[in-house]
Amino acid sequence: MQPSFSLLTLLWSMCVAACFMLGLTQVMTWYQRQWKTEYLWSFLMAVAASLNALFELSMMFSTDIETYRGFFALQTICVFVVLLSLVLFAKLHLGHGAQWILVTIIIVWSLQVVGQTVFPEGPISTKLLELGRIETFWGEAFTIALVETRPMKYLTDAASVLILIYLMQSSWVAWRHGMRQRAVVVGGGAMLFITIAGIHTPLVDAGIVRTPYMISFAFLAIVAALTFQLISEAGRDRTDLQRTRREMERLTRIGMLGEVAAGIAHELNQPLTAILSNAQAARRFLAMENPDLNEVRDIVDDIIADDKRAGSVIHGLRAMFNRDETLSSDAAHVNDAVRLVSKILTGELRTNNILLETELAPKLPAVIGDEVQIQQVLMNLILNAMHAMSDTPHNTRRIVVRTVPADGEVLISVADTGPGISADALPQLFEPYYTMQQDGLGVGLAICRRIVERHGGRIWAESNSDAGATFNFALPTKRDTDEKPA
């Protein structure tokens, strides 16, 4: 009788597989969202919907009433789990509806499940009378039972209405809170397909519509809507998180520049002082009877050099202040970054009686990444070193920044002569909110680590054998780049 190719089997199997795959997709997002409870419900719903389709298919090809009854009971359990998960998901994801509705739904459906599984002949079960064979419009035969409709059966229909009301309440809460997409996709989708299933199923039971039960497809549609929404939200959150992180990095950088503003002003003041004195000296020389033009020429040369010096600091500052935070994977030159940062910090370090020495490898390959972000890491490490030496005698305060080419990477180290780092503090240094400074926030080094790791590098700290601590970071070099002479 059965055709060798069964379209029904194909359709329902696809439904089983689709629900299951959507469930698995949700688990992956679930993991990224720190195992939020609402994902448990949507996952459970996907699994139950998958099983529901499987049992529906099994019912269609049952040959005796006992087997049919068994699958019917299992399917009822699945429907219960799907609806319960859906309502609980809606409660968490959209908003709380009336508690009594929730409780009523659970009670009615529990009675229905118990009735159908334990007392198939009892008062609240759907009583299966006999099996019949019906053909689809394409001529494939399937099994369906004739059912006796009892008054108690209308309880389930009432429960379906309550589910709709609850979903409506939840969606309304979500809508009011501005979560419109959620309300429409999740709330609206679920309501639409439950209504369709809720109308179709009684019609099949009553023998008016001569098709198999098609609850599975309604459920598949709901599961798909949920999955779509959850994944799109997770994706949006991830971009939001990234944007927030980058913005935080930029703000930290601006904060650091603010901290050293007095030092920067001092550093700009030096060339201005030299320019003014040079210009006034030149005026005096030119007013002499036989002005020494060579001297005046030297003065003008110095004025030009000092002007350029001030300009380069301002130029570097501008780059650090406004910068869109997309990681440019251009070649970055670490030595240039060190020079600029030391220029910006000269004033601040001078005010703190700190001698900054740089030992830059003469031929350093370029690294992959963003020079401004490397500057930020350097500035953070140098400022940390400066803070660490606030109790160190003036004449021993020293910071040495070294760059060394290593195998496939560039090593950068910042060494100070402060008190060093205790062994128990070392492992926590780069954790967020861990700080050794009295008024520190503990975000600086965590951000440094994130930047370095984003560049594919690593960062670590160690105590020096003599005095102080050294912070190191290594960045992978860009392949096939010309070595830039220092």
Place this chain on the structure above:
Amino acid sequence: MSEDASTVFVVDDDESVGRALGRLLRGAGYAVEVYTSAEAFIDCSQPNGPACAIVDLAMPGMDGLELQARLVDENREIGVVFLTGHGDIPASVRAMKQGAVDFLIKPVDESCLLQAIEVALNRQQQIIASRMQSAALRQRFDSLSGRECEVLQLVVDGLLNKQIAAELGISEKTVKVHRSRVMHKTGARTAAQLARLFVAANTTTTNNI
């Protein structure tokens, strides 16, 4: 460098600033020496004439205030004018208490700078003059013989000739001779003036007058 040439030292770790200030001050007619660190300046030779130093407050290693304290400790007669990038009140108070001549903010206009240098050099000039005066006086007192010194001491103590004679066990007449020689050698006309000169000669003038 001639005996009385005024020397201006510039101590700034920023080479360009030091060079510029040096040119300006040379242009204004001073003998100028530029140092890029406090340590290098400390090791320099003591100037003969009046001197002042234009010192940057913030420098790596020994800073401006430490340098000033060192100069005071070592009794070196150099007027200090501070230059600083930012007006730091506690530092300026400390500098002035330690005897700084002025505290100027960078970038400094030549008129302010030259005025401060003039004040500093004048002050040094006066110190040197008064020191030379007391040196000359001391020379006069040094020319007294042993006996004359004894008489001088007692005259300054306010004793009469008779009492001095008794004290030293010599005749009053001899005392009178010694006393007139003391008056002659020191150039004092009265006992009171003698006492004043004696005190002045034994006071070593340091910085403030």
